[in-house]
Amino acid sequence: MDRALAEAGERRIGWAARAMPVLTALGERFAAERPLEGWRIAACLHVTAETAVLVGALRAGGAEIALAASNPLSTQDDVAQALGEYGIAVHARAGVDRETYYRHIHRALDIAPGLVLDDGCDLVNTLHTERTELLDGVRGGCEETTTGIIRLRQMTAEAALRFPVVAVNDTRTKRMFDNRYGTGQSTVDGIMRATNTLLAGKTVVVAGFGYCGRGVAERARGLGARVVVTEIDPVKALDASLQGYEVRPMAAAAREGDVFVTVTGNRDVIRGEHLAVMKDGAILANAGHFDVEIDVRALDELAQAVHRGVRANTDEYVLADGRRLLLLAEGRLVNLTAAEGHPAAVMDMSFSAQALALAWLVREHALLAPGVYDVPEEVDVEVARLKLAAAGIEVDELTAEQERYLHSWRSGS
Missing domain, CATH: 3.40.50.1480 (Adenosylhomocysteinase-like)
Known part of the structure; x- marks a missing residue:
């Protein structure tokens, strides 16, 4: 010991x-x-x-x-x-x-x-x-x-x-406390610790607008970022749009983003064709559970050189035309690897x-x-x-009359 x-x-x-x-x-x-x-x-x-x-x-x-x-x-x-x-x-x-x-x-x-x-x-x-x-x-x-x-x-x-x-x-x-507020804060924390980048003025692409994704989007927007959401679910995409986020397919968002965060629970959300058109210096982070949301194998195949550990939890992939893509935490959970969860x-x-x-x-x-x-x-x-x-917070309690009203279909309006 x-x-x-x-x-x-x-x-x-x-x-x-x-x-x-x-x-x-x-x-x-x-x-x-x-x-x-x-x-x-x-x-x-x-x-x-x-x-x-x-x-x-x-x-x-x-x-x-x-x-x-x-x-x-x-x-x-x-x-x-x-x-x-x-x-x-x-x-x-x-x-x-x-x-x-x-x-x-x-x-x-x-x-x-x-x-x-x-x-x-x-x-x-x-x-x-x-x-x-x-x-x-x-x-x-x-x-x-x-x-x-x-x-x-x-x-x-x-x-x-x-x-x-x-x-x-x-x-x-x-869903409220952990997925939305916890994932939102800790993911942004991990990205900032790993890269020390300024999010204000950047375009942050959030893949997935479930509870975790909306938490990430809220925190990024709160720090001054322009947030683009990608989704496969029409209802969630509509929700994101009505909340004021831009909604794009990943093929379009890949050309615009400075920071990418995958939060879907699925694999190959960011694939080779997306990596091939990203900006020089684009940051890739995953806040879904497994390390398959970003296709790291495709990234390896595209890269002419890989510089490990250019910063803690940050690897730089240099493509044939000289563009550099930064992968955080090897594609694993950025909030628990680059930060403390x-x-x-x-x-x-x-x-x-x-x-x-x-x-x-x-x-x-x-x-x-x-x-x-x-x-x-x-x-x-x-x-x-x-x-x-x-937390020392008190809430109201239903009166007996309110209880009766809620449990009776006979009361009119």
Whole structure:
């Protein structure tokens, strides 16, 4: 054990916990109630200080936990070391290759979990393809990301998913606080840390106008950028247009953009034909989950030279005509690689929903068929109520007459 590294991790975890009052309170409740007593949990999450606070709450609730990283470039080694000293089985190290990344997931699954926590569906996918001997013991799980939910719903459509999974990503609080405000701020933070570029006056192309994409677009516009949105969904494209953003197909936007951010959950959003017409100095960043939204292989093929690390988390690709394209974070999550991910105050709500959803699964799993389930409304409301209380914010309550009015169809206008 590297004690100095562990102490640095402990300080980082302590700082995050200051901004996570809801999860801290849930940890205290879990310590008293022990809702996860006797349960083994395999988790594949970003190994950060905020995740450490979640793990602490689950452990206080009685769980035994094995943790692997959901992104090798987001792992904070000091946090991993600190969690190891707390007695958590952590299988993660910053910067590992793809083979090691999956080996770590297998080691987390060696715990033979009854519950799983996933961020991108790689752990659930591995369970269903390579560790099928463990499936009968899994009673349920939670998924944190849009990309993961897309994959899980496809598994459900093909009758492949073998246990119930709660779509934590799809709660109202998660979409608002985490996807919109968290992704918006942390993505811009990552781009600015990696490049020190001035966004004011630049053209920022945002690919995808879901909750994450609109958060990125809002933050970029707030810093003075001209924002162009690309979309495949006509309703989302219309929404972006009505909010005052320019909407273009990527083929047109590729010629105009100074900064590109992919936030779609799909692959090959920026392809070779787009890269071939971009401006000299264009910046490419991905804020979707996996490193496939920007076609890095096509970028390699177009480049005559590649200068790695021209700045931290920035690689320069020089094309045949001398134009230079700047790829951030190797095409992986820019907000977690070049920055520190969402602020702790954001993850306070997302991880509180995770913790409460796990406790709900323990109570209800015997009644649930395999498939994807929404977080119960009472869990989402409880998280919001706890957050408001921690911030000292009060809200109105319905009067008895208002309750009767809302629940009666007999009252006229």
